[in-house]
Amino acid sequence: MEEIWNGLVRALRLIFTFDPEVMQIAWLSIRVAISSTLIASLICVPVGSLIHFNNFRGKRILISIIQTFYSVPTVTVGLFVFILFSNKGPLGGLDIMFTPMVMVIGQVILISPILTGLTITGLSGVDKTIIDTARSMGASNWQTAVAIIKEARFAVMAAVILAFGRAISEVGLAIMVGGNIRGFTRVLTTAISLETSKGDIELSLALGIILIFIALVVNFAMNRIQQRQ
Amino acid sequence: MAFIQTVNLGYKREGRDILKNVNLAVEKGETHALIGPTGAGKTTFLRLIDMLDMPGTGKIFINGVAVSHSEKSRLEIRRRMAFVLQKPVVFNLSVYDNVAYGLKWRGLKKHVIREKVNDILETVELVKYSKRNARTLSGGEMQRVAIARAIATGPEILLLDEPSANLDPVSAAKIEDLISGIIKQNAITVLMSTHDMEQGQRLADRISVLIDGEIVQTGNAREVFTSPKNREVAEFVGMENIIDGEVISNEGNMAAISVYGKTIEAITEHGVDEKVSVCIRPEDVTVSLARLSSSARNVLEGTIIWTAYSGPLCRLEIDCGFPLVSLVTRRSAEEMDLKKGLKVFGTVKAVSIHVIARH
Structure with a gap:
């Protein structure tokens, strides 16, 4: 018990003295997660809209598949990205293995299903009459689509925040393709995993607290958005 | 166009x-x-x-x-x-x-x-x-x-x-x-x-x-x-009385139509033996306790089956061989003390009756 208490005190000290290593790890985590969420949003919101606004054969099946991948294990994505970008892999020539960049790519793949799926769900939640209303007011197909996405903006924003949460909290992928290299690809989750196994509870706790704090901020933002809706 | x-x-x-x-x-x-x-x-x-x-x-x-x-x-x-x-x-x-x-x-x-x-x-x-x-x-x-x-x-x-x-x-x-x-x-x-x-x-x-x-x-x-x-x-347009009948005579578009044993006179082009429906708006049926000596062609005697008041109006149904719904003001209904079982006369002008073909 005393060990935990001491650990907590030291952890808080690490945070409030802005320990360079802790800050570097936290900052990298946030940077990687924000980058992957932004890139995934730029791809998935339009793709989700395309799926929603077009009727084609197999649409339901496609949506089911996307939804199945919501909970794809991070290590599976890690394995896939590893095979793709390792030296012998088809994209091995890019030589980006064990860099933050490949971590971003991995996270983009990881959160794409959630972002696409929840975009579709958000758009489906928009009253159908709104589409008729927009068209009857003289909106072109494109203008109608933009208006509908605007209507679903809170749902889409919630999807983005949820995706960010999944990106920043995953560990399997970051360890497998990032390699947990100190000062380079070490992020909050991989550092906690390593330090705990090394017995450095204080550092783990400090990083854990930061991670929970980020989760709290994200959750708070999401609640605010849902309240506005 | x-x-x-x-x-x-x-x-x-x-x-x-x-x-x-x-x-x-x-x-x-x-x-x-x-x-x-x-x-x-x-x-x-x-x-x-x-x-x-x-x-x-x-x-x-x-x-x-x-x-x-x-x-x-x-x-x-x-x-x-x-x-x-x-x-x-x-x-x-x-x-x-x-x-x-x-x-x-x-x-x-x-x-x-x-x-x-x-x-x-x-x-x-x-x-x-x-x-x-x-x-x-x-x-x-x-x-x-x-x-x-x-x-x-x-x-x-x-x-x-x-x-x-x-x-x-x-x-x-x-x-x-x-x-x-x-x-x-x-x-x-x-x-x-x-x-x-x-x-x-x-x-x-x-x-x-x-x-x-x-x-x-x-x-x-x-x-x-x-x-x-x-x-x-x-x-749809609120003709509450639509009564089936048959034209028995028609002279110069003034037709006599047999309706459940009674004769109703109306202005129509439908010829003798044609099956028709007689349409009467409830507000065109005048209700009185005694036979009116007016120029109206159709005076139908019957008994009130029900009355229903709503706002300033009273709706009632007279059984005169067929059901005839009438709309009168609450005031006149109260003056005449119109109620179920009372014998009354329903008067309808020939011009107020609209006749349509029955298929």
Whole structure:
């Protein structure tokens, strides 16, 4: 018990003295997660809209598949990205293995299903009459689509925040393709995993607290958005 | 060719005919009401005119030009119209942005939009809500936003689908006033659907009755309400007494019609032995305790079966061999002490009776 208490005190000290290593790890985590969420949003919101606004054969099946991948294990994505970008892999020539960049790519793949799926769900939640209303007011197909996405903006924003949460909290992928290299690809989750196994509870706790704090901020933002809706 | 003209317009949904060979002509500047029971196809018809759906068969002409299948030309024509849907839906934006949307889509400059929107918000008395999210408004206010949004773009054709159907009486009256003002102030062609016959009568120049996907009758309000073409129209326009009979004589269009053993005289062209239905509006039946010595041709004796008061009126049914519903003022009902079981006389003028063929 005393060990935990001491650990907590030291952890808080690490945070409030802005320990360079802790800050570097936290900052990298946030940077990687924000980058992957932004890139995934730029791809998935339009793709989700395309799926929603077009009727084609197999649409339901496609949506089911996307939804199945919501909970794809991070290590599976890690394995896939590893095979793709390792030296012998088809994209091995890019030589980006064990860099933050490949971590971003991995996270983009990881959160794409959630972002696409929840975009579709958000758009489906928009009253159908709104589409008729927009068209009857003289909106072109494109203008109608933009208006509908605007209507679903809170749902889409919630999807983005949820995706960010999944990106920043995953560990399997970051360890497998990032390699947990100190000062380079070490992020909050991989550092906690390593330090705990090394017995450095204080550092783990400090990083854990930061991670929970980020989760709290994200959750708070999401609640605010849902309240506005 | 009329401003809006449909030729043999047909539409099917899941194999069922929603509209059948609808031919309708609406002149420029006219206010035309489509009346008919729920499910008659009124909304579908308006959706076809606004090109939100494509007709299965037939053609639509707007100002003499046939509506084509190309999305571009349909958008062009649609931008000259406005459609207020039955269920008022607003965008999850401010009242101002809701009204401005259509103008933005047409690429108008910001200051022009501002001027127009503010003008229209004043017309619909929503200036004070300009910045409020439209979703927080009441049903009546939302419908006013919908109407403001529609007229903001200065449409040549205004389509209204049951504009006051889902509203409380006060809001409905307000919406009707607003529409009536718009019709008077703008050189606009209006095609509206309503199941409220009286609203149709108040607002429209001409009325078309749509029953089961077919236009059964078109005419001015008086024609449709006093001379319905068939039993369905008669029922819809409130002819509560529709009694089957047979013409037994007809001299110079003054016919004697045998109805359940009694003879009713009416003005009609139907000849002897023709099967007909006699239509009498309840307000055209005068009730008295003694036989009236008037020029009215039809005096029917019977017993009151029930009475029902509502507001200043009293509705009652007289059994005179067939049921005859009459509408009298509460005052006269009370003066005569009209009640169940009382023997009375129902008097109907021959000219007040409308005769339709029975198939």
